[in-house]
Amino acid sequence: MPSWRDQILKEFVPNLSKLTLVADPDALLTEERLAVALRQRGFELIEFTDPVEFRYVYESGYRSVWDRGEQTDLVVILRAADDNLESLPFDLLQAGRTLAFDLGSIFPQLSYPVIETLDRGLLDALFAAQQQGPSDRLGDNATRDFILRHVFGVAAELVTTDADLLRALLRLHYSNLSSSASPRLPSALAERLIAVFKAQARFSDWPLEHLLPDAEAFFAFMQERWPVFVAGLAQGDEVAEPRLVPVASQGGFQYPGPDHLPFDHHDIRVYIDNLFLEGRLTPILTNNIELPSDSWVRSGLVRAAVDDEAIRMARLFDRVAQECPPADARHSDWISFALLWAELSAKVHASTQTEPRRQWQTIATTINSRFVDWLADHYASLINLPPTEPAMLHQMPRRLAREMEQAPQTPGGQRVALIVVDGLALDQWVGLRPLLHQQIPALVMRESATFAWIPTLTSVSRQAIFAGKPPRAFPDSIHSTHREEKLWTQFWESQGLSRLDLAFQRGLGDGDARSVLGDLIHPRKTRAVGLVVDKVDKIMHGMQLGAAGMHQQIQQWCQTGFLAGLIDQLLDWGFAVWLTADHGNLECQGQGRPNEGVVAETRGERVRVYPSPVLRSPVTQAYSFAREWPPIGLPEHYYPLLAGDRHAFVTQGETIVGHGGAAIEEVIVPLIRFERRMAG
Incomplete structure (x- = not known):
C-alpha cells in the first residue's frame, strides 16, 4: 500500500552523494519508521541544532572518514520552521546536495x-x-x-x-x-x-x-460517576433502572455534568474492564452486590472476602500475552505496553503467591527478548524525535523550555521543575501513585513513560537528562555525575536564562521537603529547578529481599511524605512539575563475574564498558548471556557489554536488584506531569 514515506524515500539513493542537507520544518525525516527505513538504506541522520556539538560529531565521525576515502551517506536535518538551508555552514553547502520536505506537499488537499x-x-x-x-x-x-x-x-x-x-x-x-x-x-x-x-x-x-482536550479530566469525570452507577445495580449482572445517588451524598462532583453515565451500554462496557485493569479508573469498595465471576462490572469493584486482585491479575496476564508489540512497532506502542506490564508487575510483586511469580518470570523472558531485538533496529531512530512527547530522557529540558515559551502569560514567566528519582522503575511508580493521591487528594497525575539511555547507568542517562543532549556531548564526564549541575546551567543559559534564574540540588530524599526547597529556591525569581532524589537508588543498592522488598521499602519511604511535600510545595509556588527517572531496575541472578583486571572501564552488575571492541570480544565469547551493544549516541571509545535477560555479572546464583542493561524494566521509565485539580 502506498505510503507518504514513499515520496521522501525515493529521493534517497545510496552512494549518490556523501552528504545530503534537508530542510525539514515538520520533522518528517525523524518520524520513527521513516528514520528506520533511511538507516536500512545506509543513511545516517544528524540534526543541526547546536553548531558546536554538530561540528564535533561531523568532523570526528564523518569528515575524517571521508578524508580516508571511505563512504558514508550522511543526512543533515535543519528542522526550525524559520530557518533555511542557507543558514548552514558554507563548507556543508559546498559539499552536499539539498532537499526540502513539508506536510503541505504531502497533503495538498488539506489545511x-x-x-x-x-x-x-x-x-x-x-x-x-x-x-x-x-x-x-x-x-x-x-x-x-x-x-x-x-x-x-x-x-x-x-x-x-x-x-x-x-x-x-x-x-x-x-x-x-x-x-x-x-x-x-x-x-x-x-x-x-x-x-x-x-x-x-x-x-x-x-x-x-x-x-475533550484533557484525558485525565475525562477519566476523573468517569471515576466520579462510577459509584452512582454501581448504586443503581440490581442483584446479578443485570442493570436496573438507574437509582441515582444524590450528588451531595457523594461529597459533591468535582466536574459538573449528568449524574448518571450509560456505563451499561454495549458500546461502553467493552472499555470498562481495561480502564480499571490499567489503572485509569480505580475500583470502589462495596459489599452488597453479587456478581458472576465473568461480569463486566466486577473489575470496578473491591469486595471484602473476595479475591478480586487474583481475578485482575489473571486478566492482566491475558492482556499482556495478547498485546506484546510486534517487530515493526513504534516506540509509543512499547510505552503503552510497558505501562500495562508495570500494572501487572506491581501486582505480582505485592502478591504472596508463588504461581503468579513463576508465570510472570516466564513471560518476562519472552518480552525482554522481543524488546531487545526491537531496540537493535529502532533505538537509534528515537534520538532526534521532536520533544513534544519526549521519547528519550535527553529531550526533557527542551520539553520544559517549550512549556516555558508557551506560557508567557504566567506572572513572572512560566516556572518549571524537574524531579529525577534515581532508579525508580515504572512498576514501582505504580505503587507510589495511590500513596501520593492519599497525601495530596487534589493532585492530577498525567502519566506516560520515556526511554532511558543505554547502558542504563546513572552517569550516562542522568547526565543526558540535565544536559539535554545525547551522551556523546559529554565524553569527559561519561564515567561520573560531577558535571550535572554545570550541564543543567549550560542548557538553560543557551535558552536565555541566567544563573540567578536556576536551581539544582542532588542527594535528596529525607527530611522536610519544604525546608529543603526554601533554602534552595526563591519562589518569585527561580525559573528552572533540577532536583535529584536518590533515595530509591540507595534502597536498591542495599536491597537483599529482591523485587518484592524493593516495592515495600519504596512505599514505606513514600509514606514519610518527602516526595509529596516536594511536589506540593513546587505546585504552591507555581512551578510546572515533572517527575522522571534516569533508569529502572530489576531483580536478576548472577551468572559469574569476569576476572579481567582493569580491562573494563566500567564493571557494573548489568553492564561492563570497554574502550574498544577488541577488548570486549573475549568476554562476549566467554559469557553466552552477554550482548554487545553498539555505541548509539555514545562517546568514542565507549563500547558496552550488556547482561541479557535477567542475568548479572556477579557471583553465580547470587540474587541482586540491579540496572545497566536493556530490559524493559530498566529502559522505559516513568514520565509524570503533576497539576492540581480544578476548583469545584
Missing part, C-alpha cells in the same frame, strides 16, 4: 495549519484517507471534520445521545492511549468538537471544554 498539529503517528491513516478523499482543497473546519471522521473515527454529526458522546470520548482518549498516536487530541480538533456538540441542547450540561 496545513490543521495537519501540522497532528502527531506524526497519525499520518499513515490520514494519507490513506486522503487517497480516497476529496479532490478539492478543504478549508480549516472541513479538514478538522475530515481528520476526526477518518483518523479518530468520530463523526460529530452522528453523536446524538449520551451513549454516543461517551463512546466518542472513549474513542478519542482511551484508543489513543492504546495506540501509537499522541495521547492528546490537538486543540484545534477539540475546539471543533466542542462547538459542534455544544450546539445540541442535549449536551449543554456536559463540561466538554474540560473533557
Whole structure:
C-alpha cells in the first residue's frame, strides 16, 4: 500500500552523494519508521541544532572518514520552521546536495495549519484517507471534520445521545492511549468538537471544554460517576433502572455534568474492564452486590472476602500475552505496553503467591527478548524525535523550555521543575501513585513513560537528562555525575536564562521537603529547578529481599511524605512539575563475574564498558548471556557489554536488584506531569 514515506524515500539513493542537507520544518525525516527505513538504506541522520556539538560529531565521525576515502551517506536535518538551508555552514553547502520536505506537499488537499498539529503517528491513516478523499482543497473546519471522521473515527454529526458522546470520548482518549498516536487530541480538533456538540441542547450540561482536550479530566469525570452507577445495580449482572445517588451524598462532583453515565451500554462496557485493569479508573469498595465471576462490572469493584486482585491479575496476564508489540512497532506502542506490564508487575510483586511469580518470570523472558531485538533496529531512530512527547530522557529540558515559551502569560514567566528519582522503575511508580493521591487528594497525575539511555547507568542517562543532549556531548564526564549541575546551567543559559534564574540540588530524599526547597529556591525569581532524589537508588543498592522488598521499602519511604511535600510545595509556588527517572531496575541472578583486571572501564552488575571492541570480544565469547551493544549516541571509545535477560555479572546464583542493561524494566521509565485539580 502506498505510503507518504514513499515520496521522501525515493529521493534517497545510496552512494549518490556523501552528504545530503534537508530542510525539514515538520520533522518528517525523524518520524520513527521513516528514520528506520533511511538507516536500512545506509543513511545516517544528524540534526543541526547546536553548531558546536554538530561540528564535533561531523568532523570526528564523518569528515575524517571521508578524508580516508571511505563512504558514508550522511543526512543533515535543519528542522526550525524559520530557518533555511542557507543558514548552514558554507563548507556543508559546498559539499552536499539539498532537499526540502513539508506536510503541505504531502497533503495538498488539506489545511496545513490543521495537519501540522497532528502527531506524526497519525499520518499513515490520514494519507490513506486522503487517497480516497476529496479532490478539492478543504478549508480549516472541513479538514478538522475530515481528520476526526477518518483518523479518530468520530463523526460529530452522528453523536446524538449520551451513549454516543461517551463512546466518542472513549474513542478519542482511551484508543489513543492504546495506540501509537499522541495521547492528546490537538486543540484545534477539540475546539471543533466542542462547538459542534455544544450546539445540541442535549449536551449543554456536559463540561466538554474540560473533557475533550484533557484525558485525565475525562477519566476523573468517569471515576466520579462510577459509584452512582454501581448504586443503581440490581442483584446479578443485570442493570436496573438507574437509582441515582444524590450528588451531595457523594461529597459533591468535582466536574459538573449528568449524574448518571450509560456505563451499561454495549458500546461502553467493552472499555470498562481495561480502564480499571490499567489503572485509569480505580475500583470502589462495596459489599452488597453479587456478581458472576465473568461480569463486566466486577473489575470496578473491591469486595471484602473476595479475591478480586487474583481475578485482575489473571486478566492482566491475558492482556499482556495478547498485546506484546510486534517487530515493526513504534516506540509509543512499547510505552503503552510497558505501562500495562508495570500494572501487572506491581501486582505480582505485592502478591504472596508463588504461581503468579513463576508465570510472570516466564513471560518476562519472552518480552525482554522481543524488546531487545526491537531496540537493535529502532533505538537509534528515537534520538532526534521532536520533544513534544519526549521519547528519550535527553529531550526533557527542551520539553520544559517549550512549556516555558508557551506560557508567557504566567506572572513572572512560566516556572518549571524537574524531579529525577534515581532508579525508580515504572512498576514501582505504580505503587507510589495511590500513596501520593492519599497525601495530596487534589493532585492530577498525567502519566506516560520515556526511554532511558543505554547502558542504563546513572552517569550516562542522568547526565543526558540535565544536559539535554545525547551522551556523546559529554565524553569527559561519561564515567561520573560531577558535571550535572554545570550541564543543567549550560542548557538553560543557551535558552536565555541566567544563573540567578536556576536551581539544582542532588542527594535528596529525607527530611522536610519544604525546608529543603526554601533554602534552595526563591519562589518569585527561580525559573528552572533540577532536583535529584536518590533515595530509591540507595534502597536498591542495599536491597537483599529482591523485587518484592524493593516495592515495600519504596512505599514505606513514600509514606514519610518527602516526595509529596516536594511536589506540593513546587505546585504552591507555581512551578510546572515533572517527575522522571534516569533508569529502572530489576531483580536478576548472577551468572559469574569476569576476572579481567582493569580491562573494563566500567564493571557494573548489568553492564561492563570497554574502550574498544577488541577488548570486549573475549568476554562476549566467554559469557553466552552477554550482548554487545553498539555505541548509539555514545562517546568514542565507549563500547558496552550488556547482561541479557535477567542475568548479572556477579557471583553465580547470587540474587541482586540491579540496572545497566536493556530490559524493559530498566529502559522505559516513568514520565509524570503533576497539576492540581480544578476548583469545584
